Amino acid sequence: MPFIVLGLSHHSSPVALRERFAFAEARIPAALALLRDSGAAEEAVILSTCNRVEIYAVTTLSASPAFAALQDFLVTCHQYRDPLTDEIYRLDEPQSVQHLFKVACGLDSMVLGETEILGQLKKAYELALRGGHTGARINKAFQRAFNVAKQIRTETNIQRGSVSVGSVAVELAQKIFTRLGDRDVMVIGAGDTSEKTARALVSRGARSILVTNRSYEKAVVLAQELGGRAIHFEDWDKEFGNIDIVISSTAAPHHILDRARLEPLMKLRRNRPLLLIDIAVPRDIEPSVNFMENVFLYNIDDLQTMADGYLKQRQQEIAHCEKIIREKAQGLLDAPPQRPPAGLASAPVAAGGQTPGAPPLSQRYPPPMSALMPNRALDS
C-alpha cells in the first residue's frame, strides 16, 4: 500500500485558493472518517494550516486513481468547482515520505526552518490517531518524521538563529548577560519596532521595563502594554544607573546619547555591560560609543544584517538537511512492513474507492459539506 500525499501550499497556490480548501480543526475528524469511508484511503492524516492543506494517505489503490479519489474528496468537501491544474501537487513514494519529512523540519515552510509547523503536524497526527484513522504505515512514517525533525534540529543549523530584528536583539542580550531575568530594559521612544523588540525581551524574562517618550502619555500607554513603568523624557538619564539594555527609537534629528554623555553614566554603572539597540533613523546613538569598554551598540542595519545572515545560513544548510532526509526516507521505505496493531485502524474498506459499479466519490459525500468548512485557519 503506497504512502501518498496530495495537497496545496504557499508554493503552489495563492492564499485565496488555500483558504477555500482549509479544514477547520474541529471538523477534521469527521473529514477523515468520510475520507476513509469513501475508500480513497486506508489510513489518513489531514494537515490544514494557513500555508498548506495536505492529505497524507495510505491507500490500497494504485497511485493514479488514488490521487484522483483524494482530489475528488478535497474538491467535493469544499464544493470547489473551478478547474485546478498546478495548484494541487501529488506525490508518490519516495517523494511523499521526503515531503513529509521536509514539512516536519520546516524545510517546506514560508519562513525556512521555522518550528511551529512541527507542532501543527503533531497536532494533525494526534487528531487522526485519536480518531483511529491511522495505521502501522502512517504511524511509522509520522513517528520517523518527528525523529528526523529532532535530528535536523540538533545536527544542523537550519533552525538556529532568528530571522526577525526583535529575536536577534534577544539573542544578543543572551550572549552578553548571564541571565535576562535580572536585567532592566529602557525603551526610549515609543515606536512600533522598539515595542516589538521590548516585547521580545519581556517574553524572554527581562526583569523590568522603563519607557520614556517626548510625549509622556504615549510612554504611559506603551508602559502599560508592556507591564513596565513610564518616566519623563527629561529624567531618563537619572534612571540609567540600573539599566542594562536600551532600545532607542526616537524621531530626534540628532544623537540623544553620545560618548561624552555615556562615559559618566558608565562609571555610575561600574562599567557593567550595556547593550544599546538603536533602531531610529536618523540614529539616536553616536556610533563611536561602540568603542567604549563593555558597551555593545547595534543599529537597525546591524540587526537586519544579522537576521539576513541567519537566513543565508539556513539556506546553506538545506543541502545537508535534504541529504539526511533522503537517507531517512529511504531507510523507512526499505524497512520490512509491520503488521498493523489490532484495533488501531478501523476495518479496511472493501475493494477501495474505484470498485466497478460503485457510485462516483462525489456522490458518496453528504451534500453540502459546509460542516467541514473552516471556522478558523491554523497558523504557520
Next chain:
Amino acid sequence: MVYSIFLWRKGFRRDDYVNYLLLLFGFCLHTTGMVLRGFRLNHCPVTNLFEATTFALWSLLAVYLVLGLWPRLRFLGAFAAPILFGVGVFALMPNLDTQHVEPRGLPAAWTSIHAALMALSYGAFGLGSVAALMYLTQEHNLKLHKLQAIFSLMPPIQRLEVVVGRLLLSGFILLTLGLGIGAYDLTRLLHPETYRGDPKIVWSVLVWFIYLGLLVMRWKFAQGGRRFAIGAIGSFAFVLLTFWGANALSPLHNP
C-alpha cells in the same frame, strides 16, 4: 593548535570533531611516552618540573577529552589546544628535566604541600587565561557584529568574566597559601637568610603582586571586562615565559 586557529575563524560549533580526534591522537602518544618513561625510571614520572608539567598537561587533556564526549562542549578544544601547546613548550624549556634530588633536610610533607599548592595555583591561573581567551573572542565578535557571536556555543561574556574572576581569586588564594607554607618551610633551614634574594622567591612574590593588582583593579576600580581578560592572559603568559628562567637561576629550587 594550527587546526584550532581554523576553528576560531569558522566560529565555535559542535562539529569540530577533527580537533577532538587530533587531540585524542596526541593524548595516545603522550600516554605511551609517559608509560615508557615510568617503566624506565621504575616509578611514577612526576619527580621533577618537566615530569610534573607534562603530567599536568596530560591531566588537562584527559579532562578535555571527557568533556568533549558531549558535542556541545567539544568547542572547548579550540581554546584548550593553544594552552596545551604553550604548556608543552614550557615543559621543554632547559633545566626542567633534572635528576630527582631529595630535599635538603626539609620535611617532605611541607615541601610537597608547598609544591602542590603552587602547581594548583598556576593551574587555576591557566584555566583563568583560557576563560579570558574565550571572553576576548566573544567580545570581539559582539563588538564587530559578527554572526558567529550568536552562533557560537560560548557562554555569555558576563558569565565568562565571573569565571575568570573566580579562577584568578582561587589561584591567588592557593598561591598565597603556597608561598606562606614555602616561607615557613624556609625558616626551618639552617641559614634561611642565604636565600633572601633567591630569584625564584623574588619572582614568586612578583607574580603574587601582579595577580593582587589585577584583582584589586577589578573589585575596587571596576576594571573588569576586556582589560581584566587581557590582564589574566598577559599574567599567565608572563608566568609561562619566565618560570623556567627563575627556576633555573634559583639555588633553592635548582640546587
